Amino acid sequence: MPLETPARIASALAERGFNADRTAITLLADATDPEAAILRAVETVPSGTTKITTDHVERVLDSSQTATESDGRPRPGDPPSSGSTGATESDPSVSTASGENSTGQGASTARPGATPTSPSTQSESSVEITGDITGDSTGSGEYADFLSVFRDRYERLSKQLRGRVTHRPTDALDAMPGGSDGALVGMVAEIDSTRGGHWRIELEDTNGTYPILVLKDRDIASAVEELLTDEVIAVEGTISDDGEIMFADAIHFPDVPRTFSPSTADREVSAALVSDLHVGSQEFAAKAWERFADWLHTDEADHVEYLLIGGDAVEGIGVYPDQDEELSIVDVYDQYERFAELLKRVPGDIEVVLIPGNHDAVRLAEPQPAFRDELLDIFDATDPRIVGNPARVTVEGVSILMYHGVSLDEIIAELPDERANYDEPQKAMAQLLRKRHLAPQFGGHTRIAPEERDYMVIDEVPDVFHTGHVHKLGYGSYHGVLTINSACWQHQTSFQESVNIDPEVGYAPIVRLDRLDATDVGEYLTIRTFSD
Known part of the structure; x- marks a missing residue:
C-alpha cells in the first residue's frame, strides 16, 4: 500500500x-x-x-x-x-477525500506546498488559551455571586478609566461645594430623559449613587445614545450650585487606546476564521463546506495553519420553536459525530480551535464552558482544541479574542441603527470593544452566569476580535483591532425567515497574521467564498 x-x-x-x-x-x-x-x-x-x-x-x-x-x-x-x-x-x-485523521490536531491530510515544520517544533502547539471558564466555574446563583461579578467588573474597568480622570467616590462628591469640578467612575444604574429633553444618568460606585445631567445641546449628548445599563464609564463635570447633581462636560468609555498597535507573527502564516456551521440542520451548506475543505488542500492555502471556529458547530435540539421539523439529524450526539467527520476533511497540518455557541450542548448562560467529556470523546480521532466561550487564543504571538456573539443581538436592539445593525455587525463589535465588555447589559437577552470573576471583561486589547452568531459577514478595523464576524454555513431556515434573518453563507475570512500592522485591512484580510 x-x-x-x-x-x-x-x-x-x-x-x-x-x-x-x-x-x-x-x-x-x-x-x-x-x-x-x-x-x-x-x-x-x-x-x-x-x-x-x-x-x-x-x-x-x-x-x-x-x-x-x-x-x-x-x-x-x-x-x-x-x-x-x-x-x-x-x-x-x-x-x-474523506481525510480520516490521526494527527491529534483536528485534521488528517497534508497539502502540496504547505509550509514545512520541523519535528522539533511541530510537536509543540503554538496556540495558547486564556480567559477560559472551563473547569473554573464557581457560581451557585446565590446573591453573593451576583454581587461578586458586578464588583469585579467595576474594579477592573474602573482601573482602565482612572488614569484619565481624577475620580472621586460618590460620598466625596456629596460633600463637595457647589461649582466644584468633579469626576466619577461608575456603573450606569439608570438612564432617563427629562421633560426638557435632557438626559439624567445615575452612576453607581462601591459607595453609593450620584446623578449626572447631560444637557441636550452639548456635543456629548450623542454619547448617551450609546450607553447601556451596567456598563462602566467615567464622567467629568461641574457640581451644581445646590450640590445635588453634576453637569457633565465629558463622558469617557474604557475603549481601545488610539495608540494601540497590534502584534504580528514573525513569519508568513494565516488563520481561517469561520463560525456557525449548524451541522444537523437541513439547511447546513454541506457542499460549501466541502469546497472550503478542498481549498485548504491547495497551494493557494499553504500558509493557512490555523482554523478558528466561533461556535454553533451543530444545530442542536429545542433551540427555537418547531426546530425538530428542520433537522436532518435529530440526535445531538449524532450531530457532533457528523461534525467530527467534517473536521477530518481539514488538512492535518492545520490546528483547529473551537468555542461553543448558543446552539451547542453546553449551558446557555455566558461564559460557557467547553464541551463535557462525553462530547469530547467524539473528537478523539480529530482532537481539536475545544475551549470555552469567550476565550483569548494567542496564535504565533497574535491575540485573537473569540466570542460567539449572543450579546450582539442586544447591542443591535438597544442602540440606534447607525451605531449597530445586523448588516454591519462590525459596528456592534466595535461597541463591545469601546465598552471593553462582551455583555455589558445584565438582565436582557444575554444570559449571564454569576461567577466570582467577570469573564466577559476585555482586560487586554486583542489584536483580532472574532464573532459569529448573527449569520452576517462583517469586518473592519477599530482603533487598530481587526474585527471579523464570519457569517455562517447554514441557509435560511423558516424560523430565520420569520424573524427577517437573511444569512450570508459559505464565507471564510483568511487573516495574514504577519501583516496586521498594515494600514489597509485589505493587505492582511482576504474573504473566500464557497457557497453556490
Missing part, C-alpha cells in the same frame, strides 16, 4: 484504530518504507494504547535501521527493492 504523504499515514492509522502525534505522522511519512513502518509501529505499541507517540515511532525506526545494518535484510523503514514502484502511486483503498 503506497503511503507517500502524511494524509495517507493518518488514514492508515485511523483504519487500524490509532491516533498519533503530529510529529509521529511526519516521521512515518518520511520513512523509506512508510507501510512497513506503520505495521511495525502498531504491532509494537504497548497494550491498551490508542495514541502512537513520537518517541515510540523514533524507537521503531531506530531499531529497524539497526536490524538492517546487522544482517543486511530489509526491515520496516528500509527502501523498497529495485523494480518496486515504491511510494509514488496513489492507492484507491486509502481515502484522502
